[in-house]
Amino acid sequence: MTDLKQTIDHERKRFCVAAGGGISLPVAGAICWTAGGIAGFFLEAPDWAFAAAAGSGVIFPLGILLQGILRSPFMKAKSPLSGITTAAIIAINLLWPIHFLLIGGFPEAAPLSLAIGMSLHWPIIGWSYASRVSLVHALVRVAAVTAIWIAFPDLRLTAIPFVVAGLYLLAAAGLRWEVVRFRGQLASAA
Structure with missing residues (x-):
């Protein structure tokens, strides 16, 4: 068993290194x-919610475009574990009926719903990469956006997106650190 x-x-560490930690996606x-945070200064909640939902669809294609620049070839990295990533992405997309319900009836909840809903795959993908950073990102993100939602209702359309953006950048840096650490561990074991 050992x-x-x-x-x-x-294999989890090898997959993380091969994918460059997938850092192009959090970037x-x-x-x-960040665009959502800027939009929060100009849009009312219903318009912001619609724009944020549509804008979330830009993350994956933009991540693909950034792969080369950031040395994060997550689409080219092959592993028996990569099916877990696909399942995790499918799972977060099953939340869209709830997001649309909120956007249509309670758009003020969209920042919280999208910020939490789009973090649910992080622990699962993190497991496939042996990444502790991914789990911490998800936990801190849910706690932070919930705290902002409760404590600062007038800042929901700006503070939540900016905090999520900052946490994404911290996660990218942490994932890069894990890639370097895993690369060293794998070289020592070889």
């Missing part, structure tokens, strides 16, 4: 959520 666990742990997320 050999299987070691084999899986090795893309930071860009999109």
